[in-house]
Amino acid sequence: MIRQIVNNIVSRATLGDVCQDREFIIDSTYAMLKSFNSFNLFNYYPSLNFLNAISGKKAKWLKMHKEVDVILEKILEEHRNRPRNNQDHEDLVDILLRVKDAGDFDLPLMTNDRIKAIILELLTAGTSSSSMTIEWAFCEMMRNPEIMKKAQSEVRAVVKGNTITETDIQSLDYMKLIVKETMRLHCVPILLPRENCKDCIVDGYDIPAKTTILVNAWACATDPESWENPYSFIPERFEKSSISYSGDDFEFLPFGAGRRMCPGMNFGLGTVEYVIANLLHHFNWKLPEGVKTHDLDMREFTAISTVPIQPLRIVPISTSRPN
16 A cells, blocks of 8 residues: 555656556566566576576566556557646656657657656656655554654644645654664665776775675664664664765765765655655554564565565554544
8 A cells, every 4th residue: 555655646746647557567567576686597697598488487577578568658648649738737758758859958869668768767666665665664663662652743743634734744853763764774775886987995905997886775874883773773863963865974875875876865755754744643553463563574675675575564543533
């Protein structure tokens, strides 16, 4: 349900409406990435690529790709056929099609395939990273009921009525600490690969030019030399801290750093904070009958993002009052 909520938000920004085939696109992409992340001899011995064909993996991937491509092509066709008179009401696909048709921007050649790739990237990566953060935040709050209670008390003291405004969210200081601590403990482990342009020495190691460099962001975020009780969920650690999401603090890099840090940072944070605030405001939460806090499975696997092996299952109890 969290993935659907987030994908609805991303779809409206990207497509102008909720994608009718969102569940199929997301599920197909997750299935492909999960299989890519599984052990595959081809990753170590490229000459054994034929094994993917024999095992049926390649045929399965191609089938999924074709099915997703049909949906993306339908999205483009729907946007081409509708009036585009008012640029104030354009969604992202409208803008990309306008750029493609104009052809006068100093950009690489914009093709239908590139537009479809951008759409798919936004619908999948934009959905998974935000929904992952929300799910992990609730995992941690369910394991720490006092944190949940403190967050709910703050939200219900700030919000007047049933509708949460942007101004309300800016006043939810403790909830923002929870989001930040969630991103510290449950970030994507490895940042996008970098390549150094010249020879350098780091901590006594010679790094030749054009070396592919992988930054372990999770190790930075749990380094005992930088963090007290690094594996404990303590939102208050950020209360008087100047550490931000900007990428200037190398012990905390949930969105990366430099020119290639996540361009959707503000959109993602806004989505996460809005959804969490609403779920805390309108519902109390409990574990299913017979499940204790220590029973929660905090193991994870990495696909587009790092997600729980066992999806979180909790019971909502509505607290909303009629207007």
